Amino acid sequence: MPFEALVGHRRVTQLLARAIARDTLPPTLLFAGPAGVGKWKVALATAQALNCLSPVRGPEPAEPAEPGTRHPAPGTRSPALPIDACGACRACERIARGLHVDVPVVTPDDKASIKIDVIRDVLSRTSYRPFEGRRRVVLIREAEALEPQAQNALLKSLEEPPPSTVFILTTSVPGALLPTVRSRAMMLRFGRLPADEVAAALVRDHDLGDAEARALAALADGSIGQALALATADVAELRELALLLLQQTAGRADAQGRLQVAAAVLGGPAKKERAREDLAMVFRLTASMLRDIEVLNSGAEPRLLANPIVAGDLQALARHFASDRARDAFGAVDRALFALERNAGPKVVAEWLALQL
Numbered sequence: 001m002p003f004e005a006l007v008g009h010r011r012v013t014q015l016l017a018r019a020i021a022r023d024t025l026p027p028t029l030l031f032a033g034p035a036g037v038g039k040w041k042v043a044l045a046t047a048q049a050l051n052c053l054s055p056v057r058g059p060e061p062a063e064p065a066e067p068g069t070r071h072p073a074p075g076t077r078s079p080a081l082p083i084d085a086c087g088a089c090r091a092c093e094r095i096a097r098g099l100h101v102d103v104p105v106v107t108p109d110d111k112a113s114i115k116i117d118v119i120r121d122v123l124s125r126t127s128y129r130p131f132e133g134r135r136r137v138v139l140i141r142e143a144e145a146l147e148p149q150a151q152n153a154l155l156k157s158l159e160e161p162p163p164s165t166v167f168i169l170t171t172s173v174p175g176a177l178l179p180t181v182r183s184r185a186m187m188l189r190f191g192r193l194p195a196d197e198v199a200a201a202l203v204r205d206h207d208l209g210d211a212e213a214r215a216l217a218a219l220a221d222g223s224i225g226q227a228l229a230l231a232t233a234d235v236a237e238l239r240e241l242a243l244l245l246l247q248q249t250a251g252r253a254d255a256q257g258r259l260q261v262a263a264a265v266l267g268g269p270a271k272k273e274r275a276r277e278d279l280a281m282v283f284r285l286t287a288s289m290l291r292d293i294e295v296l297n298s299g300a301e302p303r304l305l306a307n308p309i310v311a312g313d314l315q316a317l318a319r320h321f322a323s324d325r326a327r328d329a330f331g332a333v334d335r336a337l338f339a340l341e342r343n344a345g346p347k348v349v350a351e352w353l354a355l356q357l
């Protein structure tokens with residue numbers, strides 16, 4: 001998919017397109033940012049723009065556009081990018097399918113690691129000029145999976161880049177790379193996407209309905225990948241649990257009652273602990289309902305709710321979370337999510353949150 005067809009990350013794609021047009025692209029790029037925001041798609045688009053057989057050229061913009069600049073509707077071309085792939089030629093098509101001989105793709109194996117043999121094999125191919133493309137582009141996905149020996153093997157090539165070769169590493173954990181590797185790469189940071197861009201991508205690229213896309217985007221924390229994971233999860237069940245958490249803590253229940261609801265949210269003593277992602281989703285839904293409660297308490301219209309499906313329940317909860325309580329509770333949920341993301345134990349976090357609300 002060419003740059004122009006991608007959702008978001010306009011500043012990054014403009015920078016890449018300018019560097020490609022001026023032939024000043026650094027030999028090693030590190031795309032760092034949260035999972036599921038589109039780093040890999042931008043990496044593929046970069047490889048396409050470098051090797052497209054009929055690239056689309058536009059005038060060079062004087063200044064980079066503002067971050068968050070909206071994309072044109074699909075099928076229309078904005079002249080903002082100095083160069084972009086056509087997306088349809090043989091080279092573009094092969095790169096998109098991971099079959100282009102000059103664009104080798106390295107991904108983690110089923111044990112989530114990238115071993116030195118794999119890197120050696122790819123590097124052995126970079127001593128020749130590209131076969132059919134103009135530039136060889138070595139793409140390494142989830143580069144945090146590179147074993148230390150593999151990183152060291154790679155480092156030699158990064159220090160003395162082979163002719164006509166560009167390395168692009170994508171990662172959500174740049175800190176997992178050796179400082180020597182990081183220092184050789186130009187790091188481009190990818191942010192989370194605004195909810196409306198996530199929703200637009202879901203409708204356009206994944207055939208979701210408008211209402212469903214907006215509901216998922218509101219919970220997806222700026223990640224299309226997370227929104228898609230949600231689309232297949234049983235959100236209804238998780239929503240019930242989030243509501244239960246608020247209902248059981250609303251009346252200032254005692255500690256024992258609160259620990260009971262934490263156990264229910266975790267899946268109960270008889271069940272295996274709810275998967276970390278499911279628990280995080282219950283918390284996100286809880287946060288989203290607390291926002292709705294603030295909306296209701298401020299006297300705004302119920303049509304503005306993110307969870308209209310439980311509007312009646314939220315209305316009943318609203319008086320319990322009057323004044324600052326909803327905001328304080330929202331802060332507690334936010335801290336719980338932060339702890340979960342940093343590998344705190346789900347049970348500890350769920351119990352802590354149930355006692356805080």
Ligand SMILES: [Zn+2]
Binds near residue numbers: 086
């Ligand atoms: Zn093309």
